[in-house]
Amino acid sequence: MGKFITISPESALDLMEKEPEIAILDIRPEEDFIKEHIPGAVNLDYDGHHFQSKVENLDKTRPYIIYCKSGVRGGYFMAKMLESGFVGAYNILGGFVAWKISKLPLTSD
Template identity: 35%
Template sequence: MVKVKNLRIVTLLLLIASFVLVSGCVQRQYDISRSETPAPLFKNIAPREAHALMQDNQDNPGFIIIDVRTPQEFGAGYIEGAVNIDYYSETFKDQLDRLDKNKAYLVYCRTGRRSGIALGMAKDLGFKEVYNLSGGIVEWEAEGLPIADSGN
């Protein structure tokens, strides 16, 4: 009877020790993962939020604005500082893939459809932070936000 009781105590102590060891390992793994880079961010944002984001990053070389409309659309007016990469170009995905995936991007088009698709592509290509301007430049203009003129 004493041996059975001692065996139960030893078994219980082993179970407790195992639990403590395992929970310590799990905690350490969790702590390590928290110190790694932040989770990627892909978000649709309204024109006013996009404008505020641009203002906050106006001197940040790690923040890029991409207009995915055609060169003709771009020539009719664009958001100041935007780089034009034509969504309809045969090399669009390759051009996107060549960009620095660690920078932050604001992508827009005319109404948000093409830039929304580009947002998904960027996610698939491993980008870290991409914002899509909901409603595109049409909504941007409707909000009275500034448009640059190419001078054409």
Template identity: 40%
Template sequence: MSESDENEIEQIIRNISPEEALELIKDMQDDPDFIILDVRTPKEFESGHIEGAINIDFRDENFASTMDERDKEKKYMICCGSGVRSSKALTVMQDCGYIEVYNILGGIRMWKVSGFPLTEE
């Protein structure tokens, strides 16, 4: 095994259902290193988002550089409207070297269909 293999950290990059996401949120609610990242536009975000989420717009021209500057050691759960942008964001984050990222399949749309709460605060 080469030295570079020994230093390589295994990434956890997964698509999860809204139900799995809700469980993850419950399990991680007291962990300051767990971040819910909503990659929709600010207007979409303001219309309702998962409580505690932060908003970084995937469509912003600086998205990749913004993500490259964030703490890659933290655990992230990402979502968008339907899962398309968050899937693309997942790839960006994986390429940037994020250690642990979970993507909610179906995005906020499936979150709502599952009957889970959103906030506008």
């Protein structure tokens, strides 16, 4: 894949459906994740402790879709993934807020 780009929420949903092996990372705080998140997402709190070690434990050979609340931290995180040698990542434009406004699927714990 080798792409590191920001895509629309609709494009992200399309990618999730076409590539079931893609991992979805929610980098918002855990309490936000528990309330509501994109189905299939795994929480990796960007502001949490041991964040760098969590990133290093991710499989760098898998592609990822990442999102934060508004898309800003997601872009920063995507740049860190590129620097760390990941094969590819997509940041959702507008983050979780845009996903929700677009009325795309949501779930809660």
